[in-house]
Each structure stands twice: as structure tokens, then as C-alpha cells.
Amino acid sequence: MDNERHSKDSSRLIGPSIPFFRNMVRTERSLAFDVTKPPLAERRVLIVSDDVENGWRAFVSLIQAGARARLVRRQDELAIYLDEIRPDIVVIDCDSAPGGNTAIVGQLRRDSRTSAAALVALSRYASSGQRASLLAAGADKLLPKPIDARLFAQQLVETLSLSGARR
Secondary structure, eight states: OHHHHHHHHHHHHHTTTOTTEEEEEEOSSOEEEEEOOOTTTTOEEEEEOSOHHHHHHHHHHHHHTTOEEEEESOGGGHHHHHHHHOOSEEEEEOTTOTTOHHHHHHHHHHSTTTTTSEEEEEESSOOHHHHHHHHHHTOSEEEESSOOHHHHHHHHHHHHHHHTOOO
16 A cells, blocks of 8 residues: 555656656566656756856756756856866857957867867857858857757757767
């Protein structure tokens, strides 16, 4: 009787609230889940943005998609976190880049810690000229700000498939 109550309580609490669990199976010794893998599962993402609102939107969207994300507010702290994280994807706000938008993208592309990572630039002023210069400097994609949190994770999945970034 107690096992039945526990099983019902667990399915009520876990099943509907977490979309990645499709089936929950109760056995005598363990609780097993049939899990659908989230789109960015276990991907390491470093977000560099001094724009609090857009940085937070990106962070929440990526966490919900299963990524291991870190939000860094200042570009001068970037080197500290590159050693710690070794990102698969770097999302960088280019509007506040010291030395210009293309300088930070080129620096990240030449750095051995991020050379294989997908580089996604964010800009409020995404003109065709800026897009061309950022792509020439090594960015894989330029996304306009403000970030659409509903689409952001999917845009990164598409960028990964196009850029061939390695895990």
C-alpha cells in the first residue's frame, strides 16, 4: 500500500512538471526513467554580456535546454572562465567590446581554448556590414538583440549543426 502511494505521489510530482520525462517505471529496488535528451544536453556554454536583461534571458533559455551555462558580465574576466569551462559555445555581446566588435571575435577564434567552439555574436545594431565583418573575423552566427528566449536555444542548436563544433 505504501509503495502504491509513493509511486502515485512521485508520478504526480515529477511527471507533469518536467517535460523530458516521458515514462516513469517503479520497480522494487529503483525508480527508472525513460528520458528524452534535451537539445543542448551537457553542452558547455559561456555567455559574455554586460547587458543584464539579455544575458539573463540567454542563461535561462540555455539552462532549460539542458546546457551547462555560465554568465560572465565583464570581458576582462573571460580568461578566468575559459580555463575553467572549456566551452563548446561562446555567446558574446559585441556591442560593448573594447577595441571593436571584430577584435574580440578574432581574439576568441585565435585562442586555443575557444578555437573549436561555436562563436555566436549578439548585437543590437546587426547591419549587413557588421554581419560580414563579424563572420570574416570568425563568428559562426550573428543574432540580433534583444534575445528571444523562446527561440534562442534552437538558434544555437542550428549554429552547432552548421559550424560543426566539436563536443
